[in-house]
Amino acid sequence: MSNPVIELRNITKRFPGVLALDDVSVTILPGEVHALLGENGAGKSTLMNVLAGELQPDSGVILYKGEEQRIPSPFVAQRLGISVVHQELALCNNLTIAENISLPASANNPGWMPISRRRFEQKARAVMEQLGLMATNPRETVGRLSIAQQQLVEIARAISQKCEVLILDEPNSALTIEETEHLFSVLRKLRADGVAIIYVSHRLEEVVRIADRITVMRDGRHVDTSANDNTTVESLITKMVGRSIDYFRRQDDIQPTTNRALEVQSLTCEKHVTDVSFHVNQGEIVGVAGLPDSGKDELVDCIFGLRAYTGALRIKGRDASIHAPSAAIENGMALIPADRRGAGAFLVMSVQENTVVSSLGRVSSLGILHGSSVQKVAQQYVNEFDTRISSLHQKMRTLSGGNQQKVILGRGLATDPAILLLHEPTRGIDVGAKAEIYRILHNLAAQGKAILIVSSELPELMGHCDRILVMYQGQISGEFTHQTANEQAILSCAMGQ
Amino acid sequence: MTTVVSVKSAPITPGQRIRRLLAAREAGVFIALVLMCVFLSLTTEAFLSSRNLLNIGRQVSVLGIMAVGMTFVLITSEVDLSIGSIYALASMATGILIVDQWQLLPAILVGLFIGGVVGFLNGVLSTFGKLPSFITTLGMLSVVRGVALLVTNGEPVTVNANSGSLPDVLAQFEFLGQGTFLGLPMQLVFFIGVAILGWALLSLTTYGFRVYAVGGGVKAARVSGIKVFAVKIWAFVIMGVLSALAGIVGLAFLPSAQAGRTGAGLELDVIAATIIGGASLAGGEGTMLGTVLGVLIIGVLRNGLILLGISPFWQTTIIGLVIIIAVGIDKWTSSRRVS
Numbered sequence: 001m002s003n004p005v006i007e008l009r010n011i012t013k014r015f016p017g018v019l020a021l022d023d024v025s026v027t028i029l030p031g032e033v034h035a036l037l038g039e040n041g042a043g044k045s046t047l048m049n050v051l052a053g054e055l056q057p058d059s060g061v062i063l064y065k066g067e068e069q070r071i072p073s074p075f076v077a078q079r080l081g082i083s084v085v086h087q088e089l090a091l092c093n094n095l096t097i098a099e100n101i102s103l104p105a106s107a108n109n110p111g112w113m114p115i116s117r118r119r120f121e122q123k124a125r126a127v128m129e130q131l132g133l134m135a136t137n138p139r140e141t142v143g144r145l146s147i148a149q150q151q152l153v154e155i156a157r158a159i160s161q162k163c164e165v166l167i168l169d170e171p172n173s174a175l176t177i178e179e180t181e182h183l184f185s186v187l188r189k190l191r192a193d194g195v196a197i198i199y200v201s202h203r204l205e206e207v208v209r210i211a212d213r214i215t216v217m218r219d220g221r222h223v224d225t226s227a228n229d230n231t232t233v234e235s236l237i238t239k240m241v242g243r244s245i246d247y248f249r250r251q252d253d254i255q256p257t258t259n260r261a262l263e264v265q266s267l268t269c270e271k272h273v274t275d276v277s278f279h280v281n282q283g284e285i286v287g288v289a290g291l292p293d294s295g296k297d298e299l300v301d302c303i304f305g306l307r308a309y310t311g312a313l314r315i316k317g318r319d320a321s322i323h324a325p326s327a328a329i330e331n332g333m334a335l336i337p338a339d340r341r342g343a344g345a346f347l348v349m350s351v352q353e354n355t356v357v358s359s360l361g362r363v364s365s366l367g368i369l370h371g372s373s374v375q376k377v378a379q380q381y382v383n384e385f386d387t388r389i390s391s392l393h394q395k396m397r398t399l400s401g402g403n404q405q406k407v408i409l410g411r412g413l414a415t416d417p418a419i420l421l422l423h424e425p426t427r428g429i430d431v432g433a434k435a436e437i438y439r440i441l442h443n444l445a446a447q448g449k450a451i452l453i454v455s456s457e458l459p460e461l462m463g464h465c466d467r468i469l470v471m472y473q474g475q476i477s478g479e480f481t482h483q484t485a486n487e488q489a490i491l492s493c494a495m496g497q
Numbered sequence: 498m499t500t501v502v503s504v505k506s507a508p509i510t511p512g513q514r515i516r517r518l519l520a521a522r523e524a525g526v527f528i529a530l531v532l533m534c535v536f537l538s539l540t541t542e543a544f545l546s547s548r549n550l551l552n553i554g555r556q557v558s559v560l561g562i563m564a565v566g567m568t569f570v571l572i573t574s575e576v577d578l579s580i581g582s583i584y585a586l587a588s589m590a591t592g593i594l595i596v597d598q599w600q601l602l603p604a605i606l607v608g609l610f611i612g613g614v615v616g617f618l619n620g621v622l623s624t625f626g627k628l629p630s631f632i633t634t635l636g637m638l639s640v641v642r643g644v645a646l647l648v649t650n651g652e653p654v655t656v657n658a659n660s661g662s663l664p665d666v667l668a669q670f671e672f673l674g675q676g677t678f679l680g681l682p683m684q685l686v687f688f689i690g691v692a693i694l695g696w697a698l699l700s701l702t703t704y705g706f707r708v709y710a711v712g713g714g715v716k717a718a719r720v721s722g723i724k725v726f727a728v729k730i731w732a733f734v735i736m737g738v739l740s741a742l743a744g745i746v747g748l749a750f751l752p753s754a755q756a757g758r759t760g761a762g763l764e765l766d767v768i769a770a771t772i773i774g775g776a777s778l779a780g781g782e783g784t785m786l787g788t789v790l791g792v793l794i795i796g797v798l799r800n801g802l803i804l805l806g807i808s809p810f811w812q813t814t815i816i817g818l819v820i821i822i823a824v825g826i827d828k829w830t831s832s833r834r835v836s
Contacts, residue, residue: 093713104720
């Protein structure tokens with residue numbers, strides 16, 4: 001066996017309130033595809049960021065070819081020969097493939113030095129030939145390529161420099177099957193050339209096919225590293241999940257009604273959602289689970305009128321035409337968006353302004369806001385949700401994530417909706433605030449609201465939903481009730497097993 | 498093996514070559530310019546005369562010299578609003594020194610240096626200062642013009658035989674603005690020279706390559722080891738020096754300048770010409786050829802409206818409409834291309 005190219009020894013990284021990496025040790029060999037698996041928040045990305053120089057570990061050492069090495073910046077990582085192909089690609093869309101590939105090589109030349117596009121193209125061709133991309137024209141502008149092609153350009157740029165370790169972060173989440181095949185053939189070529197490839201992914205079947213060794217992480221800890229002989233997807237899922245969590249099970253005995261508040265009929269959104277139908281009853285909490293590219297995120301956008309779709313929505317038994325968020329609100333819906341800082345909070349506005357912004361008609365007459373009504377509405381939700389603020393005039397950006405989310409929840413409820421759509425409602429919120437938000441949701445359901453939660457956090461869905469729908473490749477691949485739900489079965493459904 | 502991109506690198510058929518040529522952003526601008534010229538040569542007698550054409554060339558030169566600099570700035574996804582004021586300050590500084598009996602070359606170099614310094618300040622504030630260049634240069638627009646007012650006390654600077662400058666220096670200076678070279682007005686010679694140098698720098702050198710990279714993706718540029726701040730600061734310096742050059746050439750043609758008025762509003766014409774030529778405020782896009790065509794469009798448009806006897810008040814309106822239509826056409830067609 002050859003000497004390891006990288007040894008991560010006892011890496012620990014702490015963020016405020018979270019132990020992101022807890023004494024993690026992993027060894028990477030040259031010429032292997034090393035898969036790194038784990039659920040959301042398991043610490044995969046943090047570990048890769050440490051290796052790529054984006055983050056500094058609190059303790060632990062990195063050995064590069066047997067020597068202890070500090071990696072203070074991505075640039076240093078690059079110089080050592082560690083390249084990262086990020087999920088959000090870092091390419092210049094206005095330049096050609098050849099120009100993008102040649103960019104790093106010319107970084108140290110003086111500005112007056114002439115460039116030769118012909119030499120760029122020769123170099124690009126050579127690299128692309130090495131990757132088996134002979135058919136690609138290096139003069140093509142990168143912005144016109146598909147995501148898959150752009151990814152290959154980024155790999156080409158990485159190997160055009162010194163590249164001993166190539167980190168691929170969720171490389172195939174946007175790829176079709178053929179494109180994934182092609183990526184794999186490229187990776188096999190690189191492996192044969194002795195490049196160590198770290199492959200971070202959540203698509204287990206593909207990991208099983210391409211990886212030589214597989215490391216599983218969970219809750220910031222290293223769980224297992226083993227050679228990929230006869231590994232099954234099931235055994236990987238067990239390793240990834242294998243924990244006992246005390247779910248916040250629904251405790252109330254209140255049964256949802258059978259009155260349909262929201263019916264979705266054959267909803268289709270090009271490329272993302274195909275013919276999805278389901279319903280949510282009054283007083284019911286329905287969850288939608290799925291991997292990041294399953295179409296669950298687009299589904300909630302469609303229902304709230306943020307994305308074009310075909311199909312029908314029925315609200316309380318009546319057809320509703322909802323193709324804009326304003327129409328959704330008029331029809332009694334409210335959305336708590338996933339991107340809290342971008343799409344949810346008006347960060348520079350106050351708590352009370354954030355609360356009433358969707359229901360200005362209620363607190364104004366003839367276009368003039370009534371300060372006292374604004375305060376009254378805002379105060380009502382602050383009291384109801386026990387939001388911790390110093391004053392109603394406090395700026396939103398000074399609040400913690402949990403308190404921001406409560407304010408946004410209040411904004412949604414101020415429009416008096418019958419249907420509440422929650423998209424990743426507890427993302428980035430600490431455990432205590434999470435529990436409070438769940439308590440609020442249960443109260444709302446008990447009052448007869450219909451609640452749809454789209455979430456990547458399975459425990460959250462399992463603990464709080466009456467029913468869980470699982471999406472895979474744009475379709476509903478499974479449905480579970482509160483009683484029949486178990487994590488392994490849902491994960492299998494989410495992976496199309 | 499999956500075929501990733503269907504376009505083969507070679508051979509390219511003539512049809513493909515033409516189609517690719519037409520798809521280039523400059524093609525649309527070029528066709529518009531040709532149509533305007535054809536229309537004007539049919540409807541007016543004066544348009545196609547060499548005197549009129551040289552006149553157009555001379556009239557757009559000051560605008561053109563600055564548009565070359567603006568092309569660099571816009572491609573890096575910055576903007577410079579202070580150039581009209583740099584134009585004024587630099588030309589007046591050179592003018593004062595000539596009146597003060599300096600030799601020509603040092604006087605010009607001081608003017609250019611002032612332009613470069615203001616550009617450098619713009620660049621440093623917009624990169625290390627973390628201010629949007631819109632704000633930096635909006636402020637600098639006022640600051641620089643204010644300095645020009647302070648220095649001249651609001652009095653006009655006039656460079657002529659009565660002003661006290663050395664006679665041979667005065668003659669050389671006037672040649673720069675009013676003389677001809679190979680039958681071309683000197684102003685136009687400056688524009689052509691600057692445009693060629695600008696094209697070479699932008700298209701042939703490592704620096705030009707970096708300008709595009711920075712505008713196309715700051716993150717990618719940084720990952721590739723490019724010093725983004727240096728690229729941007731240099732773009733502002735080039736812009737500043739060229740604005741000063743334009744100011745000096747402008748003063749040599751029309752030998753009087755006044756701090757309150759000279760060059761005021763010029764920045765908008767320059768940005769307009771550059772954008773008509775295909776540069777984008779979002780950065781990453783633009784070519785020197787496109788900029789030259791954009792400058793010519795504005796020149797021909799102005800000239801044509803005068804020849805057609807249309808009220809000069811319409812000029813302003815029509816140039817505004819041309820900007821909207823030119824950028825609009827590009828946006829609408831490019832969004833179709835993407836989808």
